[in-house]
Amino acid sequence: MNHQTIIDWKLSSINNDLTAELILTDEMQQYIEANPELVKELAFIDAFWQQDNQELPSNELDKRFYKMLLQAQTTQQNIETSQVVKQPQQSSIFTGVKNWLSASSIKPFAQFATLGLVFFLGFNANQNSNSVSQQEKNLVANSGIENLQQEVSSLSAMLALSMLDKSSAAERLTGVAYSQQTDLTDPLLMKTLMSTLEHDRSTAVKLAIINTLNHLPDISEQESQILALAVKENNTLVKVELCSLLLNVGSQETKNELLKILNESELNPDMADFLQRINAISHI
Amino acid sequence: MVNEKDVMLQVQAGQLDKLALLYESNKVKLFNYFRKKGNNRAQSEDLVQETFMKILAYRSSFNGSSTFTSWMYGIARNTAADLYRKNKSNVIHEDIEDHEVVAEHCATEQAVSSQQQDIFDESLASISAEHREIIILSRFQQLNYHEISSLLDCNLNTLKSKMRNAITKLHEQYNKLSGEVQ
Numbered sequence: 008m009n010h011q012t013i014i015d016w017k018l019s020s021i022n023n024d025l026t027a028e029l030i031l032t033d034e035m036q037q038y039i040e041a042n043p044e045l046v047k048e049l050a051f052i053d054a055f056w057q058q059d060n061q062e063l064p065s066n067e068l069d070k071r072f073y074k075m076l077l078q079a080q081t082t083q084q085n086i087e088t089s090q091v092v093k094q095p096q097q098s099s100i101f102t103g104v105k106n107w108l109s110a111s112s113i114k115p116f117a118q119f120a121t122l123g124l125v126f127f128l129g130f131n132a133n134q135n136s137n138s139v140s141q142q143e144k145n146l147v148a149n150s151g152i153e154n155l156q157q158e159v160s161s162l163s164a165m166l167a168l169s170m171l172d173k174s175s176a177a178e179r180l181t182g183v184a185y186s187q188q189t190d191l192t193d194p195l196l197m198k199t200l201m202s203t204l205e206h207d208r209s210t211a212v213k214l215a216i217i218n219t220l221n222h223l224p225d226i227s228e229q230e231s232q233i234l235a236l237a238v239k240e241n242n243t244l245v246k247v248e249l250c251s252l253l254l255n256v257g258s259q260e261t262k263n264e265l266l267k268i269l270n271e272s273e274l275n276p277d278m279a280d281f282l283q284r285i286n287a288i289s290h291i
Numbered sequence: 292m293v294n295e296k297d298v299m300l301q302v303q304a305g306q307l308d309k310l311a312l313l314y315e316s317n318k319v320k321l322f323n324y325f326r327k328k329g330n331n332r333a334q335s336e337d338l339v340q341e342t343f344m345k346i347l348a349y350r351s352s353f354n355g356s357s358t359f360t361s362w363m364y365g366i367a368r369n370t371a372a373d374l375y376r377k378n379k380s381n382v383i384h385e386d387i388e389d390h391e392v393v394a395e396h397c398a399t400e401q402a403v404s405s406q407q408q409d410i411f412d413e414s415l416a417s418i419s420a421e422h423r424e425i426i427i428l429s430r431f432q433q434l435n436y437h438e439i440s441s442l443l444d445c446n447l448n449t450l451k452s453k454m455r456n457a458i459t460k461l462h463e464q465y466n467k468l469s470g471e472v473q
Binding site (some may be wrong): 011014015018048051052055056061062063067068072075076083164165169173174 | 307318319323339414429461
């Protein structure tokens with residue numbers, strides 16, 4: 008017997024290690040008593056294992072978790088609803104025939120004749136409906152893929168929202184990257200992106216959001232907000248990118264308004280020249 | 292008592308509301324796990340949130356062959372490792388002493404106990420990351436040797452040996468620090 012045996016026993020007993028012998032024998036007890044250093048060691052382990060200094064997280068964590076859970080549940084419900092709506096009502100005729108056949112009042116001959124008729128109709132229908140059933144299969148497969156894409160998009164939106172809320176710019180950039188994996192139809196995500204674009208301290212995050220907006224097929228809903236941001240933005244790089252975004256994909260009306268505002272303001276000549284060039288290219 | 296494995300299988304089957312049960316029974320433990328690993332309060336809360344987000348996202352990968360606890364800590368460890376990789380340039384223990392002072396710590400007994408806890412925490416922070424991990428999982432998360440060995444992917448005897456070394460190192464640090472305090 009040595010110190011190691013005793014410490015192993017102690018650690019096994021506090022860890023509920025069922026593979027080890029957990030009973031303290033007389034021999035072990037005597038060994039412990041004969042070694043004051045070992046007594047100190049065991050006392051230390053006891054003290055360390057018994058101290059109770061668990062910290063509690065803030066209520067903010069609960070709020071964030073339940074918000075995330077609610078969002079996941081809503082997404083799940085939307086997917087289930089769309090699946091129910093898309094479910095074809097193919098079985099209704101067969102269910103009717105089955106119910107009729109199972110009715111006790113039908114005589115065996117009538118049942119046999121009906122089955123024959125069903126077989127004949129089914130055989131003929133199958134000859135003509137190969138192409139139709141293929142189309143149906145494609146439709147079901149497409150709807151499956153669509154649902155999967157929708158789920159992935161919702162998950163990315165959820166992750167994006169969470170990351171955009173983080174204190175680190177690198178994490179917010181990750182959030183923008185997640186948002187690019189969605190179709191950006193989630194109004195909450197779009198609102199968060201626009202708010203981040205307006206208030207974020209990091210130029211990189213702002214530029215990444217502008218890049219994301221550049222890939223949208225239509226920014227008409229955000230145009231007025233982007234215009235306002237372009238006008239009040241102090242960071243030259245971000246200002247140029249916002250103006251480029253509007254000049255490239257904005258409506259003619261917004262472009263005119265932007266050019267008018269820019270002409271009235273005292274812009275750096277190089278910047279004004281650069282924006283005029285972008286505007287000229289956007290007309291090509 | 293709730294069987295967490297069954298609850299997780301229900302979450303997997305689509306009963307997402309059941310995740311709240313798992314969250315409520317594990318949030319404090321997980322939060323303290325991240326705190327003991329050297330993260331500040333805000334980071335630890337972020338990590339708890341991210342862990343549960345990943346539990347939800349990867350729910351289909353839970354196959355029930357391990358306990359929910361060890362599966363959850365596997366995710367938690369990876370989440371913390373991701374953060375560590377991102378913040379590699381930052382000092383991980385920058386705020387290990389940044390404990391909030393609990394109100395009404397006037398009594399001498401409480402002060403002594405608090406001081407002892409501080410020394411325990413400091414000792415824990417000063418040993419190697421591997422040793423710290425084993426002690427945290429065993430002492431603070433109450434995982435048994437089997438769960439820890441499967442989580443850390445090492446055999447039981449190796450784990451016991453590492454645990455013994457970890458405790459010895461911790462005790463040495465504790466003696467050193469309490470000697471400095473006295």
